[in-house]
Amino acid sequence: MDRTDRASRVIAAPPTTVYGALLDRESLEAWLPPDGMRGQVERWDPRPGGGFRMVLTYLDPTGNPGKTSDTTDVVDVGFADLVPPERVVQRAVFEADDPSYAGTMTMTWHLAATGDGTEVTVTATDVPPGIDPAVHEAGIASSLANLASYVEGAG
Numbered sequence: 001m002d003r004t005d006r007a008s009r010v011i012a013a014p015p016t017t018v019y020g021a022l023l024d025r026e027s028l029e030a031w032l033p034p035d036g037m038r039g040q041v042e043r044w045d046p047r048p049g050g051g052f053r054m055v056l057t058y059l060d061p062t063g064n065p066g067k068t069s070d071t072t073d074v075v076d077v078g079f080a081d082l083v084p085p086e087r088v089v090q091r092a093v094f095e096a097d098d099p100s101y102a103g104t105m106t107m108t109w110h111l112a113a114t115g116d117g118t119e120v121t122v123t124a125t126d127v128p129p130g131i132d133p134a135v136h137e138a139g140i141a142s143s144l145a146n147l148a149s150y151v152e153g154a155g
Contacts, residue, residue, distance in 0.1 A: 005133060007140040008121040013151040015111045015118045019085035021151050022109055028052070031150040034142035036060065037073075051078035051090070067096040067130070077107075086111055100130030120144060 011018055021027040025044045033039035036059050043053040053076050061071040068074040074095040081089035088109040094101045103126060110121045122140050127133075 003125075003127040003129070003133070005124045005127050005136045005140065006122060007137055007144055008119060009141070009144040009148060010114055010116050010119050011144075011148040011151060012117040013148075015085040015113050017151050018111050018118045018120060018147070019088070021147060022088045023082070025052070027150065028054070031146040032143055034139040034146070046079065046082075048079055048082050051076065053077070067094050067098065067101050080106070094128065096130075098130055101128045103128050105131075120147065 021031065023046045025041050025046075029039050029041055032054070033056055037056045038059065039057075040055045041052050042055060043051075045051055053074070056073040056075070058065055058071050064070040066072045076093045076095070078091045079088070080091050081087060090107040090109070092105045092107055093103070094105075096102070105127050106125045108123045108125075110123070112119045112121075122144065124136065124140065127136060
């Protein structure tokens with residue numbers, strides 16, 4: 001598993017605001033699920049070595065797209081590194097019987113101040129082969145768009 005997926009976006013908010021949205025339970029539930037999903041955080045421990053468990057539910061489960069069940073993806077996420085307000089490194093493991101979703105995917109959220117706000121770059125490494133590359137990149141881009149709407153609306 002040496003695949004890397006990435007996406008980036010400039011968000012009209014300062015890095016401290018964006019970083020805060022990456023480490024706030026209610027914020028994550030609001031913006032992290034990509035289009036077509038809703039999320040619920042079941043466990044929350046926002047510190048290095050801590051993490052969270054999120055249940056993502058498909059709003060239209062036609063075709064049984066879920067990794068954990070026909071309608072859900074359950075992911076356990078550990079915080080591997082937190083560098084305010086520059087970087088959040090997460091290690092994500094999907095709950096799935098299908099071995100093509102096995103393994104630990106690392107998601108690095110890098111925040112860089114720009115004249116217009118914050119450039120957020122998400123890099124996913126060791127992406128499980130069962131995750132379609134185009135769907136994954138679209139999902140990351142969707143989450144970034146949701147994050148932008150969330151923090152820009154909070155200003």
